[in-house]
Amino acid sequence: MRTLIKCPINSQKTKFTYVEIVDGYNCCLTEHEAFNLVDVGSAEIVDYDLSALDVIKKIDEERSWRDSELRKVDVEIRDAEDLAGNFNALEWRAYAILLRNWPSHPDFPDSTKRPIK
Numbered sequence: 001m002r003t004l005i006k007c008p009i010n011s012q013k014t015k016f017t018y019v020e021i022v023d024g025y026n027c028c029l030t031e032h033e034a035f036n037l038v039d040v041g042s043a044e045i046v047d048y049d050l051s052a053l054d055v056i057k058k059i060d061e062e063r064s065w066r067d068s069e070l071r072k073v074d075v076e077i078r079d080a081e082d083l084a085g086n087f088n089a090l091e092w093r094a095y096a097i098l099l100r101n102w103p104s105h106p107d108f109p110d111s112t113k114r115p116i117k
Contacts, residue, residue: 002044003020003043003044003046003106004018004020004034004037004038004044004045004046005018005019005020005045005046005055006018006034006045006046006047006068007054007055016031017029017030017114018030018033019030019032019055019056019059020043020046022109032054046106055061055109058109058111059103059108059109061109061111062103062108062109062111062114063103065102065111065114066099066100068100069099070099070100073095073096073099074096076092077089077092077093077096079086080092091117095107095115095117098115099115101115102114102115
């Protein structure tokens with residue numbers, strides 16, 4: 001199921017664009033394109049009270065956070081494999097999988113729903 005983020009493009013919130021995250025990249029769709037996807041059952045629409053540019057900025061911020069976390073996790077996995085710590089390598093690997101999948105999660109880019117250790 002594809003997730004389309006509905007974003008207002010005017011201050012009266014009567015016109016919208018739709019942002020989709022495809023393989024980690026952002027693309028904007030017209031209302032017609034979005035509703036065609038919904039009509040055939042291959043997409044759902046999530047309302048956001050942000051402009052498309054704000055949503056794309058938020059997506060980029062979340063991606064940066066995720067990439068930073070993945071770099072930290074790589075170090076932790078190496079350390080956990082070398083030393084017996086309180087958070088073992090398998091748990092770090094499970095967290096890394098959650099981080100890699102974060103951009104395709106339905107709650108992305110809501111930072112309050114980020115994966116946790």
